[in-house]
Amino acid sequence: MRRLVGPLLAVTAALVLADSAVVTLALPAILRHLDTTVGQVAWVLIAFNLVLGLAAVPAAAIYARAQPRFLSALGIAVFAGASAWCAVAGSIETLIGARCVQAVGGALALVGCLELLVEHYGERRGVTVWVTAGVIGTATGPVAGGLLTEGISWQSIFVVQVPFAVLAVPAALAVRARPETAPDRHRPALRPNLTLALLSAALTAALFLLVLLLVEGWRRDPATAALTVSVVPVAALLAHPLALLLRPPPHVEVAAGCFLIAGGLVGLAIPPSDHLAWTVAPQALVGLGLGMTVDRLTAQAMELRLPRIRHAGWTISARHLGVVVGLAILTPVFTADLQDAQVPAQEAITALVLDAPLPPQDKIAIAQALGDELVDEEGRIPDLHSAFARADVAPEQRPAAAQLERDLDAQLTRAATHAFRDSFLIGAGLALLALLTVVAPRGRREQP
Amino acid sequence: MTQPWRFVALPIVALALVAGVLGVQVSHGGGEYEPLHPADPCVAREVTSQAEGIDNLTERLVLLGLDGAACRLETSREALTLELAQQDEPTDEQVDALRAGLHAAVARMKKDGTLPKISSFVDEALDNTDLNGFLKAAIKALPDSVIDAALKTDDVLDRAIDDLDLREILANLDDQDELNAQLNPVVEQAVKDALVDRLENLI
Numbered sequence: 105m106r107r108l109v110g111p112l113l114a115v116t117a118a119l120v121l122a123d124s125a126v127v128t129l130a131l132p133a134i135l136r137h138l139d140t141t142v143g144q145v146a147w148v149l150i151a152f153n154l155v156l157g158l159a160a161v162p163a164a165a166i167y168a169r170a171q172p173r174f175l176s177a178l179g180i181a182v183f184a185g186a187s188a189w190c191a192v193a194g195s196i197e198t199l200i201g202a203r204c205v206q207a208v209g210g211a212l213a214l215v216g217c218l219e220l221l222v223e224h225y226g227e228r229r230g231v232t233v234w235v236t237a238g239v240i241g242t243a244t245g246p247v248a249g250g251l252l253t254e255g256i257s258w259q260s261i262f263v264v265q266v267p268f269a270v271l272a273v274p275a276a277l278a279v280r281a282r283p284e285t286a287p288d289r290h291r292p293a294l295r296p297n298l299t300l301a302l303l304s305a306a307l308t309a310a311l312f313l314l315v316l317l318l319v320e321g322w323r324r325d326p327a328t329a330a331l332t333v334s335v336v337p338v339a340a341l342l343a344h345p346l347a348l349l350l351r352p353p354p355h356v357e358v359a360a361g362c363f364l365i366a367g368g369l370v371g372l373a374i375p376p377s378d379h380l381a382w383t384v385a386p387q388a389l390v391g392l393g394l395g396m397t398v399d400r401l402t403a404q405a406m407e408l409r410l411p412r413i414r415h416a417g418w419t420i421s422a423r424h425l426g427v428v429v430g431l432a433i434l435t436p437v438f439t440a441d442l443q444d445a446q447v448p449a450q451e452a453i454t455a456l457v458l459d460a461p462l463p464p465q466d467k468i469a470i471a472q473a474l475g476d477e478l479v480d481e482e483g484r485i486p487d488l489h490s491a492f493a494r495a496d497v498a499p500e501q502r503p504a505a506a507q508l509e510r511d512l513d514a515q516l517t518r519a520a521t522h523a524f525r526d527s528f529l530i531g532a533g534l535a536l537l538a539l540l541t542v543v544a545p546r547g548r549r550e551q552p
Numbered sequence: 553m554t555q556p557w558r559f560v561a562l563p564i565v566a567l568a569l570v571a572g573v574l575g576v577q578v579s580h581g582g583g584e585y586e587p588l589h590p591a592d593p594c595v596a597r598e599v600t601s602q603a604e605g606i607d608n609l610t611e612r613l614v615l616l617g618l619d620g621a622a623c624r625l626e627t628s629r630e631a632l633t634l635e636l637a638q639q640d641e642p643t644d645e646q647v648d649a650l651r652a653g654l655h656a657a658v659a660r661m662k663k664d665g666t667l668p669k670i671s672s673f674v675d676e677a678l679d680n681t682d683l684n685g686f687l688k689a690a691i692k693a694l695p696d697s698v699i700d701a702a703l704k705t706d707d708v709l710d711r712a713i714d715d716l717d718l719r720e721i722l723a724n725l726d727d728q729d730e731l732n733a734q735l736n737p738v739v740e741q742a743v744k745d746a747l748v749d750r751l752e753n754l755i
Contacts, residue, residue, distance in 0.1 A: 350561040359563070454634055464610070
């Protein structure tokens with residue numbers, strides 16, 4: 105058991121941070137299963153990150169007054185129980201409520217795991233394991249969530265977390281760490297935390313929007329989308345060797361990382377087609393940027409600052425409130441853009457139907473079926489296949505109708521891609537703001 | 553690695569990577585992956601139809617007429633079609649524009665020689681009328697040259713367009729029988745009026 109304590113605590117930290125984005129690829133499935141709206145389903149992500157961001161600092165403060173192993177075990181147990189509750193939620197309101205409870209448990213578990221890992225491995229190695237577990241969790245969360253959604257169901261994302269968390273409870277109880285009673289000797293590191301918050305907002309744009317674009321806009325299944333977005337964590341792994349090769353100073357590495365994320369988001373805003381290959385290089389830029397920034401900024405925010413757990417709370421808070429700010433800015437923008445995209449999409453569809461090489465009566469039959477489908481799917485990207493299946497078209501005209509269906513789908517894909525453009529560009533703007541916080545001149549008190 | 557290089561090497565690599573990726577995206581049409589833009593309805597376009605006979609003529613007339621109406625209303629053909637489909641009833645302005653667009657379509661087809669002679673679809677038209685069999689057979693027996701001399705397609709169409717109840721037609725687009733029941737008397741009346749005028753002119 106002793107040898108499993110460290111890995112189990114690291115997995116718990118990774119699970120909590122993975123939960124920040126693990127449901128991203130499941131959102132379309134949740135949207136359909138719980139019969140809700142894009143705006144509401146975004147709260148499955150927002151609620152968790154908001155509560156985790158708000159609870160992290162108070163949770164860290166509680167650790168000054170209680171045994172870390174008991175608090176950590178309690179946090180992990182609450183996290184596990186709430187994960188199970190998420191899996192059985194029958195309405196969007198219940199799911200959002202369960203996610204809030206999950207985040208409270210997650211906040212206690214996350215800061216507790218830091219204390220226990222430091223006690224278990226020692227200061228330097230313990231912090232490194234905690235930070236690395238967090239980065240791995242953040243980067244791989246959407247991929248794991250997508251594969252589980254496609255392979256089993258969206259509920260399985262929450263179910264699989266329960267056994268890991270249950271095993272981590274005795275692991276937490278096995279580490280006899282003392283409460284952190286050191287007084288607040290250092291103020292929170294403003295600059296790295298601000299950069300972290302802005303980058304988290306930008307990375308949210310990259311993952312959240314890309315996943316929605318792939319699944320809803322380009323009609324790819326969650327497994328394909330998961331494999332596609334796995335480019336980000338793979339590229340993040342390459343950041344370290346590149347930094348070792350070029351040996352840049354830390355702030356130069358972070359600045360270059362911010363620039364790469366901004367560049368990647370601009371690339372995602374302007375794909376030349378809906379071929380998945382066009383997302384690979386922009387995602388690689390985002391992944392490289394992620395690998396150069398998040399762990400380094402987290403370490404900078406905590407470096408030589410006491411009490412350690414309080415500053416860990418601030419970094420968690422900065423990251424997750426950054427995600428919330430990103431979602432709060434981007435969700436209304438892209439939902440409004442999707443709404444606005446309906447007019448050009450409908451006009452493009454109308455043009456193709458009017459000019460289709462079909463007899464007039466078949467055109468009218470298809471136009472009527474399409475009209476019904478567009479009314480039924482108000483606010484969502486419609487599935488035209490059922491309209492074509494319903495339309496009463498002469499058998500000899502079926503090949504021409506099938507070609508028309510492919511052409512109309514292509515127009516919908518173009519309209520959806522265009523609708524996401526502004527949101528990706530706003531994400532790039534957030535990454536450039538993060539870059540500004542890195543390169544802005546430092547005051548005397550900030551000089552290292 | 554020397555100290556200055558440590559400061560500039562990674563930014564240069566990052567800049568090159570971003571420029572390379574964005575350059576390739578833009579050179580392959582990145583930024584232009586958008587839905588079709590509606591064409592200018594005031595610019596003449598070629599229209600075709602997969603139908604035959606009267607349906608072929610009707611579809612081409614409607615497509616050109618929509619362009620003409622949209623041009624008059626300063627909107628696109630697609631936007632006008634969607635408006636007409638989504639409204640309960642077309643406005644007076646839309647009906648006037650549609651009628652004017654159909655007249656302009658007849659004029660354009662006459663000008664560019666794509667308006668068929670009336671003899672080419674007289675048999676099909678007769679099959680859809682309620683005339684007695686003897687009269688139908690008599691008209692069918694007439695040489696094409698006589699029919700084409702007596703009736704001009706553009707004249708018949710213009711008369712029919714003037715008499716059409718466009719509101720009713722738009723409401724019955726999905727019902728072929730209703731459409732035929734509405735169009736046939738109008739076309740018959742247009743043919744009769746054209747013949748009477750022709751006779752009056754001869755006298």
